[in-house]
Every structure is written in C-alpha cells, then in structure tokens.
Amino acid sequence: MKLLRNLLVGVSLCSFHLQAEAQHGIAMHGDMKYGKEFKHFDVVNPTAPQGGEYRMGLVGTFDSVNPFITKGKAAAGVRELTIDGLLKRSPDEPFSLYGLIAESVDVALDRSWVIYTLNPKAKWHDGKPITVNDVKFSLEIQRDRGNPSRKLFFVKVDTVEILNDKQIKFTFKKIDGQYDAEMPLIIGLMAILPEHYFKTVDFEKTGLTPILGSGPYKISEIDPGRKIVYQKVDNYWAKDLPVNKGIYNFDQVRFEYFGNTTVAFEAFKSGEIDLWEETDPSAWIKEYDFHAIQDGRVSKVEIPHRHQVGMNAFAFNIRNPLFVDEKVRRALAYVFDFEWLNKNIYYGTLTRTLSFFDNTELASKGLPQGEELALLEKYKEKLPNAVFTEEYKLPTTDGSGNIREHLRQAKRLLAEAGWVTKDGKLLNEKTGKPFEFEILLNSPANEKVALAFSRNLGLLGVKANVRTVDSAQYENRRVNKDYDMIISFWGHTLSPGSEQKYYWSSLAADAPGTRNYPGIKSPAIDALCDDVTAARSRKDLITAIRALDRSLLAHHLIIPIGHRSKDYIAYWNKLEHPTFGPDGIPNFTMWWMKTKENEGSQTK
Incomplete structure (x- = not known):
C-alpha cells in the first residue's frame, strides 16, 4: 500500500510503528x-466577489x-x-x-x-x-x-x-x-x-443558545421555527486556507422555514428566497411560467447528470408483525404501479431506481460474479438464496392502470403467508385481524404517490391509511421508529464507508436516530458493512458495496420509487455560480453575488 499523503509540511515521527510521512x-x-x-x-472561483445575502427556503421547522x-x-x-x-x-x-x-x-x-x-x-x-x-x-x-x-x-x-x-x-x-x-x-x-x-x-x-464556534459564520439572528441568519466572521482565521478559497462568499446566509412546499415556492417566486431546486418533475413542467422567468430575472436550468441519485422508496418497518414475512412485502410491491405514476403524474421524467447506489459504478447488476460472488459465498448460509440465483427486478406494468395480473400474483403470495380475503377485506386466517397499516408522511408532496399506492392496496383488501404530520411530529416518530411505513431517502457519497453500519447494522436497528428504518438485523449484512469499511482499495470497495447492495435488495425491505435523470434548478439572476456540470449542482457556499464589475461573468 502506498504511503498515505496528508496535510502541509510536517516532521515524521519515527518513534511510531508503521507510520506514513506527515502530509497535507x-x-x-x-x-x-x-x-x-x-x-x-x-471547482470554485477563487476570485469570487465577496458580499451580499443568500436566502434559502426550507420546509419544516426547528x-x-x-x-x-x-x-x-x-x-x-x-x-x-x-x-x-x-x-x-x-x-x-x-x-x-x-x-x-x-x-x-x-x-x-x-x-x-x-x-x-x-x-x-x-x-x-x-x-x-x-x-x-x-x-x-x-x-x-x-x-x-x-x-x-x-x-x-x-x-x-x-x-x-x-x-x-x-x-x-x-x-x-x-x-x-x-x-x-x-x-x-x-x-x-x-x-x-x-x-x-x-x-x-x-x-x-443548549436549546436555542448558539454554541461557540470556529467556522466562517456566526449565528446572528434566530426566529424559532421560522428563520435563522448567519453573519460572516470578519476575522475568520481560516479564510485564506486553500480549502476555503472561493467558498463562503456571502456576508449573510439566511434560512427561511415554511409550513409546506407550496408556500415556500411562492416565496421563491416573489423573490423572498433566491434559489429553488425542484424535485417534482411535474411541477417543473407546469409551474415555471411566472413573470420573473418570462422577463429573464429568474433563470430556469435543466442539467443532465451522471451523479449518484440515492434511493427514494417506501420503507417497511419489519418490527411490525405485519411485515415480518418477506412474501407479504413482495406481494405489496406488486400493486405499486410505478409506470402509471410516471406517465400520469411525472410526465415520464422518472427512471425506476433499482439499486441503493443507482447511476454509479457502485450499483449491483445482474448475478454476482468474480470477486463479488466470492465475497458473498462467505455468508451464503445467512443470505437469501435469491442473492445468488435471481437478478433484482421489480414488477412492471404497461402504464394503463390495469394491474389484474399483478393482483393475482400478490394474492398468491399473501395466501402463502397466511392471509385470506373475506367480504373484500384481507384477514389473517389464524387471528381474523384485518390487514391495516399507516403510511406516515412529512410532506404533502408525497401524498399523490402514497394515495395512488393506497388505492391499489385497497384492491387487495388492504387498508392503508395515508397520514401527513408536521415535521416535528414526523421527526420524533422517525427517530423512535414509531411507524408502519414511511417514504424515505438514503443518499450516499461515491465513497461509502462506516455510515453503512448506521444505515443497516443490527446495532442500528434499535438505536434511536439511526437510518436503519426497516429494522433489519442480519449477521450477513453486518459482516458486509464491515467489509465495506475494511476495503483497502477502490476495487475492493466497489466489490463490497455491490455485495451489500445486492443483499439488501434481496430482503425486499423497500419498494423503490424512481429518480430524475436531470437536476432542475431555478435562481434569481443576482446570483452567479461555478460551472454547472453533470456531477451535480455546486453547493451554495461556492456561489456569489453578481456585481456591476463582474456582471455576465458566470459560466453556465
């Protein structure tokens, strides 16, 4: 293994065993x-003008x-x-x-x-x-x-x-x-x-008392639940370090909180906030014809991308006895009609997500081979057989809304799991209890997807109650794993590591605040998370991540929704930015305020 390269010039401490030279x-x-x-x-503009205020809108509270x-x-x-x-x-x-x-x-x-x-x-x-x-x-x-x-x-x-x-x-x-x-x-x-x-x-x-910090900004104003403002520190000690050049260009950064997406978007349209990243392709098509776009004061940009898209999905809570049986989870996935949703709600702009690491080299595909297969073989007795025999696929339809064949497949699996239909209701054949659960949401924007899914579940005799709660209540229930099903998003970097244990380990299953939302406890998954952190080369990391990805998917813990192949962004033209490219929208800390001297200098 090559010597690791670290921070500025340093003196090697020869008294320590197996050390590398001090670097930057x-x-x-x-x-x-x-x-x-x-x-x-x-990726930054090292001579970006300094000054101005950046205002961002968020949905929720604090x-x-x-x-x-x-x-x-x-x-x-x-x-x-x-x-x-x-x-x-x-x-x-x-x-x-x-x-x-x-x-x-x-x-x-x-x-x-x-x-x-x-x-x-x-x-x-x-x-x-x-x-x-x-x-x-x-x-x-x-x-x-x-x-x-x-x-x-x-x-x-x-x-x-x-x-x-x-x-x-x-x-x-x-x-x-x-x-x-x-x-x-x-x-x-x-x-x-x-x-x-x-x-x-x-x-x-500490509550709402700002913690003494050392960063580029201080908290200058707090309106609990509604607004927080940061003021640049004039004598910030690290402002001239290479890692900070061209970054933190605004004198003030303001985060405004809104009750829902609709109100926040209206605030953007009226100029109260400066930038809006649209996550709903249907809204992008229908709602971006307001005056400020028509007269050129707001730029509307579509950016085809090749960056990671994460996993946006319905997540089962398998701590709930209803969802313990994998056959039940597979059955419910049959009646989620992605193709109809994509056609009728999202105007065909989404791609079905088939991996926790989709759109990157980290995603598992086909059947395991080579080093990935050899790694998985170590845990064969503790993994579903499908990991080795079945390529991960999801039920698909023609988008017409006709899911009769899928209903038959779902009912077959439910019957095998001990559920029977009586008088239009799905009942447990041993206890007689109906199949009923709650889909918990924190945003009205997800309601149309959840309600469409709920309607199809009703065709199975399943009662799925869609409930949207405020962000504080949702956060409390999410942290404490108090839900039946949620729509969750798992993001990742291009170098996944120890956070995968926070997402998927047995230890994380019961710990409050972790992202093991389904509650999976699997010795094989635990071991694969260890293999990810143990990887000593990029090649080994890719092998371990693909094996972990494949193993998670084979447990059918989620029902994937879809992702966008483009980033959608609109912003007021007083802002300028580094070059937009396929690797993602530059972080707002790299943007700057347009001045008369640099007007028109940005690269789009």
Whole structure:
C-alpha cells in the first residue's frame, strides 16, 4: 500500500510503528487529487466577489441549534457554517480530506492510529486558540453524550493521547481482527467543540443558545421555527486556507422555514428566497411560467447528470408483525404501479431506481460474479438464496392502470403467508385481524404517490391509511421508529464507508436516530458493512458495496420509487455560480453575488 499523503509540511515521527510521512491530507483510497502546494479546489472561483445575502427556503421547522444531540430538531447550517473540523472534504473527489484545524497529519499504514498536528492560527470566535484538549474533549462529549449514531463510529477509538501542545494521537480498536480504514477520516471530519465553553453550558440543554464556534459564520439572528441568519466572521482565521478559497462568499446566509412546499415556492417566486431546486418533475413542467422567468430575472436550468441519485422508496418497518414475512412485502410491491405514476403524474421524467447506489459504478447488476460472488459465498448460509440465483427486478406494468395480473400474483403470495380475503377485506386466517397499516408522511408532496399506492392496496383488501404530520411530529416518530411505513431517502457519497453500519447494522436497528428504518438485523449484512469499511482499495470497495447492495435488495425491505435523470434548478439572476456540470449542482457556499464589475461573468 502506498504511503498515505496528508496535510502541509510536517516532521515524521519515527518513534511510531508503521507510520506514513506527515502530509497535507488523507485519501480514503489511492492518491489525492491535490498536492501540498495547491491553491484552491478546481471547482470554485477563487476570485469570487465577496458580499451580499443568500436566502434559502426550507420546509419544516426547528427548535434547536445543537445538531449533535437527539433532542430537538436542529436548524440548518449550524454544523457546516459555524463549526470547523480537523480536515475538510474535497468537493470533486470520492473521499479526500485536506487540512483545516489540523495543518498536518500522520497516519499508520495499517490505519491503526492517526496523529493530527494543529494549525497554530486556529482559534474560536472568542479569540481563544483551539487546543488539543478541545479535540480530545470533542471526541469524548460526542461519544458519551451526543447523538447515538455518532457512537457507532467513535466507540472504535481505543485511546486518545496528547503528545504535546499541538499534536494529538488517536489509536483505534481492531474490530473482528482488523482496523476500520475510514476512522482516520471520520475523526478528521469530527466537529471540534470548545471545552472551555461547555464548562458553564450543559451540552444536552443548549436549546436555542448558539454554541461557540470556529467556522466562517456566526449565528446572528434566530426566529424559532421560522428563520435563522448567519453573519460572516470578519476575522475568520481560516479564510485564506486553500480549502476555503472561493467558498463562503456571502456576508449573510439566511434560512427561511415554511409550513409546506407550496408556500415556500411562492416565496421563491416573489423573490423572498433566491434559489429553488425542484424535485417534482411535474411541477417543473407546469409551474415555471411566472413573470420573473418570462422577463429573464429568474433563470430556469435543466442539467443532465451522471451523479449518484440515492434511493427514494417506501420503507417497511419489519418490527411490525405485519411485515415480518418477506412474501407479504413482495406481494405489496406488486400493486405499486410505478409506470402509471410516471406517465400520469411525472410526465415520464422518472427512471425506476433499482439499486441503493443507482447511476454509479457502485450499483449491483445482474448475478454476482468474480470477486463479488466470492465475497458473498462467505455468508451464503445467512443470505437469501435469491442473492445468488435471481437478478433484482421489480414488477412492471404497461402504464394503463390495469394491474389484474399483478393482483393475482400478490394474492398468491399473501395466501402463502397466511392471509385470506373475506367480504373484500384481507384477514389473517389464524387471528381474523384485518390487514391495516399507516403510511406516515412529512410532506404533502408525497401524498399523490402514497394515495395512488393506497388505492391499489385497497384492491387487495388492504387498508392503508395515508397520514401527513408536521415535521416535528414526523421527526420524533422517525427517530423512535414509531411507524408502519414511511417514504424515505438514503443518499450516499461515491465513497461509502462506516455510515453503512448506521444505515443497516443490527446495532442500528434499535438505536434511536439511526437510518436503519426497516429494522433489519442480519449477521450477513453486518459482516458486509464491515467489509465495506475494511476495503483497502477502490476495487475492493466497489466489490463490497455491490455485495451489500445486492443483499439488501434481496430482503425486499423497500419498494423503490424512481429518480430524475436531470437536476432542475431555478435562481434569481443576482446570483452567479461555478460551472454547472453533470456531477451535480455546486453547493451554495461556492456561489456569489453578481456585481456591476463582474456582471455576465458566470459560466453556465
């Protein structure tokens, strides 16, 4: 394995075993794109004008500005804008990190430990320096009192040693005989919190009191549940670092919260918010003819893409006895008529999603072969036989709405699972109880999909009640896994890793706040998540992810919906942006405000 390349110039600590030379960043696999003398990321405008206010609209509410605990719903932007980490992620690589609070880093070749050397210029907003004690404190407070999902990662830290006033060493535990290769990067991304601040503030009861940060912005205004405003820090210590050039160009960033999508979109049309990414293709076709588009004040852009699309799907909660039997889950999938929905609601703009990693090289296809098959064979006795014998496919229709054949297939599977139809109702043949459940939603935008599905379920004698609740109630029920079925989205990067345990492990099945929404507990899935984190090359990662993907799909935990092959974005022309390309819409922190001097300079 090649020496890992890390943060700026550093001194090699020869007393440590299996170490790499201190450098300016870490790549999860292979080499980093940017050398130690890089000036800025390629995808930004390093000379972007500074100033102005960016206003974003969100649907929902918030009652907290502490994103590190489960209590409350945290406001958008707190972690990203006000609190720095040791390292910062590159926007145009699968998973590479570069120096921020840490100016250099040493990593053991076997990933058993990592040493961070802090930048002597790093400081908190109150002017005090960021210390190695702050870094140690950050790990301990988030591991012991933070969101349970963080514990899945931070418990892998065996020891934390303060080597001197600028260097701190994390040594990791072996899990099943090996080190998690991602842990040096996970720690690098960890939010660094001020120890001195929390000596007088209860970490778990911060509520709407802003946490002392070190990032490019401070919270300047809070209207609970409705608005949060961030003001750029004039003397931000890291503004001239290569990782920040061309980023954080606005003087103010404002997040406005709205009760529903309709109200938020009206706010965009009237100019109260600056940018709108449309997720509903039918709305894109029907609702973008307002005056500001007609007279050129708002740009409407379609961007064909090749980036990851994630998985948007109905998720069964298999903690509910109704959904324990896989045959039941497969039966209900037969009456979800994607083709009709796509034709009549989405104007044929969606593509059916067939993988948790669709539209990327990570997606499983066909039957397993080669190294993927060899990996899956290790867990053959604990996986569904379909993993090895059946290509994952979904029932399809001609889009006419005629699903008679699908109803027959569904009723056959339900009968095999012990369900019978009497007087138009589906009943359990042993208990006589009807098949009834709730589809819980947090957005009216999903109602048309859920209601169409519910109508078809009614043809089976199943009563599916569609219920839309406010964001606070939905979040509480989601965190505590208190639902029968939800529409959920699982996103991912191009370098999946330890977060897959947070999504799919047995440990995550019962932990509050995790994303194992279906509640699957499978030793084979657990092992495959370990294989993902153990991958030492890009090739091994792709093999492990495809095997995990295939195994999850074979359990029929979800009913996939679909994804867009284009990104849809509209924005007021006072904004300018980096080049739009097929890899995704640039993050708003890379945009800037148009001025008379640079008017017309943006690249579209």
